[in-house]
Amino acid sequence: MKTIFLLMAQYDGAAIIPVASVVKDFFPHMSVEQFAKKATRGEIKIPLIYIEQSQKAARGVHVQDLADYIEARRKVAKDVLEAFSR
Numbered sequence: 001m002k003t004i005f006l007l008m009a010q011y012d013g014a015a016i017i018p019v020a021s022v023v024k025d026f027f028p029h030m031s032v033e034q035f036a037k038k039a040t041r042g043e044i045k046i047p048l049i050y051i052e053q054s055q056k057a058a059r060g061v062h063v064q065d066l067a068d069y070i071e072a073r074r075k076v077a078k079d080v081l082e083a084f085s086r
Contacts, residue, residue: 004067016049016060026066045069 010025011017023035030038036059038044046069051058 003070004064007063007067015063017063017066019059022061022066
């Protein structure tokens with residue numbers, strides 16, 4: 001299955017997922033602000049979308065960007081597993 005389709009089902013077809021939802025579902029070990037700082041600094045490779053040019057504006061993650069991030073993390077996990085199975 002394609003990750004993008006699973007995410008679209010999970011988030012009722014939303015193109016932009018609120019940051020709070022992404023953190024709750026995939027990064028529960030950190031706060032929304034910690035996630036936003038790490039994403040902004042590039043420590044987490046997920047671009048944040050600000051609905052307006054204000055830092056107080058609503059923030060979200062495009063569903064394709066989240067799918068790409070999950071797929072990249074999956075590839076890393078598979079590579080590690082393969083390295084240990086040799």
